[in-house]
Amino acid sequence: MADGASRTSPNIVITGTPGTGKSTHAQLLANESPIPLRHINVGDLVKEKGLHDGFDEEWQSYSVDEDKLLDELEPLTAEGGIILDWHTCDAFPERWVDLVVVLRCDHTKLWDRLEKRGYPLKKIQENNEAEIMNVVIDEARSSYAEEIVVELQSEGMEDLEGNVARIVQWIQAWQNDRGTTG
Numbered sequence: 001m002a003d004g005a006s007r008t009s010p011n012i013v014i015t016g017t018p019g020t021g022k023s024t025h026a027q028l029l030a031n032e033s034p035i036p037l038r039h040i041n042v043g044d045l046v047k048e049k050g051l052h053d054g055f056d057e058e059w060q061s062y063s064v065d066e067d068k069l070l071d072e073l074e075p076l077t078a079e080g081g082i083i084l085d086w087h088t089c090d091a092f093p094e095r096w097v098d099l100v101v102v103l104r105c106d107h108t109k110l111w112d113r114l115e116k117r118g119y120p121l122k123k124i125q126e127n128n129e130a131e132i133m134n135v136v137i138d139e140a141r142s143s144y145a146e147e148i149v150v151e152l153q154s155e156g157m158e159d160l161e162g163n164v165a166r167i168v169q170w171i172q173a174w175q176n177d178r179g180t181t182g
């Protein structure tokens with residue numbers, strides 16, 4: 001069974017309330033990483049591969065079939081070098097994951113981002129409240145070892161660039177620790 005010790009590239013989860021900047025971070029990280037990383041937008045994968053039990057009109061979201069999702073992701077994560085971009089993280093087994101980045105954003109900024117995205121008011125309120133109530137960071141801390149969970153602010157471009165530079169440094173250190181560089 002593949003675990004962190006057998007991977008030559010790390011698997012990185014980028015999580016956070018919708019609108020905190022997961023996809024933006026994941027794309028920049030995939031571009032700037034010293035090793036090839038594949039960005040998987042889990043929400044898009046669920047839609048493309050039909051890994052759900054239908055669309056919930058009230059909440060404007062898919063009811064994800066987690067068993068199907070995990071079966072789809074298992075062989076990909078076994079190889080390593082994956083960025084998992086999703087608004088929740090506790091479904092992913094600990095053995096898959098080397099680093100969990102939880103993005104945070106001031107709730108008024110988040111509200112504006114979600115409004116621009118055209119979300120219905122109910123969905124904006126739900127997500128805004130989740131950010132205020134620390135839902136995703138609490139979930140990450142209760143699902144993974146403390147030392148692999150990193151909480152980062154994502155409010156401006158300087159945050160984005162600094163966060164990605166920090167994750168790149170972490171990747172280099174991860175490789176050095178395992179003697180997989182060069």
Ligand SMILES: Nc1ncnc2c1ncn2[C@@H]1O[C@H](COP(=O)(O)OP(=O)(O)O)[C@@H](O)[C@H]1O
Nearest residue numbers: 018019020021022023024113154155156157160
């Ligand atoms: N650190 C940041 N600085 C400025 N704008 C950001 C930042 N992070 C995200 N955004 C903007 O917020 C919006 C939502 O970002 P996105 O990456 O799609 O979020 P998520 O994947 O978490 O739903 C986008 O318009 C993006 O450009």
